[in-house]
Amino acid sequence: MKGNKLFGSIEAGGTKFNCAAGLDPFNMVAQKTFPTTTPAQTLDRVIEFFHSVEREYGKIEAFGICSFGPVDLRIGSPTYGCITSTPKEAWQRTPIVQNLEAEFRVPIGFDTDVNGAALGEQRWGAGQGKDTILYITVGTGIGGGALVNGQPIHGLIHPEMGHLRIPCDHTRDPFPGSCPFHGDCLEGLASGTALKARWGKSAQELDPKHPAWDLEADYLGLGVVNIILTLSPEVVILGGGVMKVPTLIEKVRERVRSLLNDYVDSPLVKDRIESYIVFPALGDLAGIAGGFELARRVCAEGSDFHR
Amino acid sequence: MKGNKLFGSIEAGGTKFNCAAGLDPFNMVAQKTFPTTTPAQTLDRVIEFFHSVEREYGKIEAFGICSFGPVDLRIGSPTYGCITSTPKEAWQRTPIVQNLEAEFRVPIGFDTDVNGAALGEQRWGAGQGKDTILYITVGTGIGGGALVNGQPIHGLIHPEMGHLRIPCDHTRDPFPGSCPFHGDCLEGLASGTALKARWGKSAQELDPKHPAWDLEADYLGLGVVNIILTLSPEVVILGGGVMKVPTLIEKVRERVRSLLNDYVDSPLVKDRIESYIVFPALGDLAGIAGGFELARRVCAEGSDFHR
Numbered sequence: 001m002k003g004n005k006l007f008g009s010i011e012a013g014g015t016k017f018n019c020a021a022g023l024d025p026f027n028m029v030a031q032k033t034f035p036t037t038t039p040a041q042t043l044d045r046v047i048e049f050f051h052s053v054e055r056e057y058g059k060i061e062a063f064g065i066c067s068f069g070p071v072d073l074r075i076g077s078p079t080y081g082c083i084t085s086t087p088k089e090a091w092q093r094t095p096i097v098q099n100l101e102a103e104f105r106v107p108i109g110f111d112t113d114v115n116g117a118a119l120g121e122q123r124w125g126a127g128q129g130k131d132t133i134l135y136i137t138v139g140t141g142i143g144g145g146a147l148v149n150g151q152p153i154h155g156l157i158h159p160e161m162g163h164l165r166i167p168c169d170h171t172r173d174p175f176p177g178s179c180p181f182h183g184d185c186l187e188g189l190a191s192g193t194a195l196k197a198r199w200g201k202s203a204q205e206l207d208p209k210h211p212a213w214d215l216e217a218d219y220l221g222l223g224v225v226n227i228i229l230t231l232s233p234e235v236v237i238l239g240g241g242v243m244k245v246p247t248l249i250e251k252v253r254e255r256v257r258s259l260l261n262d263y264v265d266s267p268l269v270k271d272r273i274e275s276y277i278v279f280p281a282l283g284d285l286a287g288i289a290g291g292f293e294l295a296r297r298v299c300a301e302g303s304d305f306h307r
Numbered sequence: 308m309k310g311n312k313l314f315g316s317i318e319a320g321g322t323k324f325n326c327a328a329g330l331d332p333f334n335m336v337a338q339k340t341f342p343t344t345t346p347a348q349t350l351d352r353v354i355e356f357f358h359s360v361e362r363e364y365g366k367i368e369a370f371g372i373c374s375f376g377p378v379d380l381r382i383g384s385p386t387y388g389c390i391t392s393t394p395k396e397a398w399q400r401t402p403i404v405q406n407l408e409a410e411f412r413v414p415i416g417f418d419t420d421v422n423g424a425a426l427g428e429q430r431w432g433a434g435q436g437k438d439t440i441l442y443i444t445v446g447t448g449i450g451g452g453a454l455v456n457g458q459p460i461h462g463l464i465h466p467e468m469g470h471l472r473i474p475c476d477h478t479r480d481p482f483p484g485s486c487p488f489h490g491d492c493l494e495g496l497a498s499g500t501a502l503k504a505r506w507g508k509s510a511q512e513l514d515p516k517h518p519a520w521d522l523e524a525d526y527l528g529l530g531v532v533n534i535i536l537t538l539s540p541e542v543v544i545l546g547g548g549v550m551k552v553p554t555l556i557e558k559v560r561e562r563v564r565s566l567l568n569d570y571v572d573s574p575l576v577k578d579r580i581e582s583y584i585v586f587p588a589l590g591d592l593a594g595i596a597g598g599f600e601l602a603r604r605v606c607a608e609g610s611d612f613h614r
Contacts, residue, residue: 132462155539232462
């Protein structure tokens with residue numbers, strides 16, 4: 001690592017904080033995971049971890065944080081760098097960025113977990129060489145992040161693609177949906193939480209041949225189609241625990257192609273959809289990779305990047 | 308106009324080509340509209356119009372073309388600058404950009420009609436000061452364009468937001484949808500074509516108190532919500548002939564707020580939705596304004612901008 005920059009990457013999740021230091025996800029000098037408990041306790045552990053890294057390896061030049069949300073990404077906002085209206089009440093308005101900044105006084109890049117994963121996959125994974133990238137995670141919840149012309153989408157807040165409304169035939173699927181805000185939105189119908197509530201078994205417990213998976217593919221296909229028609233991504237990356245169920249991605253590809261019905265006139269969709277809708281090449285490393293890429297970008301652009 | 312640059316703007320539509328020359332949409336020296344007939348006849352008239360402008364006002368420095376589509380925006384593609392799979396068969400693979408380029412030998416910016424309208428509204432209209440902008444037109448068809456971080460979305464092809472799948476209760480609305488590709492997609496349910504096919508009357512003929520408009524607002528609200536959750540735009544601009552029906556935009560605002568159910572934590576959505584979902588400030592001038600902005604950008608970036 002001598003002579004190379006040292007970056008800190010934090011993947012801030014609702015159940016655990018994954019912290020790493022190094023040059024990039026393939027050249028890490030230290031890595032540690034902490035459970036997400038109280039904000040004070042969790043951030044103290046994170047800070048102590050990076051101090052111990054600095055004692056051994058020298059100054060960290062920049063940090064990148066990919067966080068669960070919703071988060072405030074609006075530069076200049078009084079709550080910039082905070083988690084905002086999360087159901088985890090103790091974490092509401094926790095100024096993660098400011099805490100790290102006060103302690104280390106270096107540039108800090110900050111984005112959503114899913115925008116971060118899209119950044120990581122662009123730099124080192126399934127999105128290499130592409131500018132417009134969609135990353136969707138299907139786990140306990142459903143989230144989507146995206147790059148357009150190489151930059152993460154922020155806009156008014158940030159994407160909340162898990163909450164799209166999709167067609168649902170309740171005579172076929174009487175389950176009313178599990179989303180506390182919208183009932184039968186995409187997340188309410190197709191997240192791990194919805195699967196468990198509908199079938200009484202988790203995604204891992206359900207047999208891969210269970211009819212649950214045809215229904216799941218129908219819903220995910222509809223959601224992915226809507227996002228393709230809006231963002232026109234060059235690649236669709238599907239990550240998260242639920243997507244690890246055997247053959248689910250094949251079913252989703254088939255649904256997407258059938259629903260688009262040749263309307264999107266690209267050989268990638270029509271003839272090579274297995275190269276268009278793919279798993280994260282970095283697997284579960286996509287988030288921590290996103291933190292490294294955020295750190296690299298904020299360092300290259302100087303300390304005023306995020307303000 | 309002395310000393311100012313002279314730009315050419317073309318709004319290429321399926322029924323007419325609107326051509327203008329000047330510095331910007333508020334400083335035009337000439338403007339003319341031609342019906343869309345055969346590609347050869349239409350483009351000959353367009354070219355002759357701009358030659359006559361040059362004879363009177365001097366050299367045109369750059370052109371901007373906002374076109375009906377689908378179009379090929381992929382720089383380096385053999386069909387860059389062409390309309391691709393349009394149902395107007397004579398126009399398929401018509402190289403609009405190459406035709407103009409061969410004739411005038413200046414930089415030419417090229418984009419979809421709706422990305423163009425978004426660009427025009429950003430520069431001179433309802434999107435001023437904003438970076439992430441959604442423009443939707445509801446007319447014979449439904450189309451959506453968008454800027455993210457100030458740049459139009461291209462990606463794999465370009466957005467085709469009119470074809471989103473939305474929930475539809477066919478016991479309430481037995482109309483199967485008018486889209487030849489997808490049946491009851493957004494355009495199939497809520498375009499002017501769908502209105503006419505469902506009710507036997509055009510949008511202009513239907514009484515503004517007809518129940519058609521509650522159904523229309525439900526469908527448009529669902530489409531707009533899905534796009535908001537994907538793109539997180541700072542402003543949603545709703546143009547096109549159907550949107551001119553009195554009170555329709557108010558109904559759509561109400562549906563969007565109700566469907567989002569406070570999930571998007573922004574005062575603009577929660578408390579000031581009348582400033583968030585708006586008409587084009589440029590009205591029917593948005594498209595031609597987009598052409599001027601494309602010309603200005605391609606001129607500022609030099610002739611290699613679009614290649």
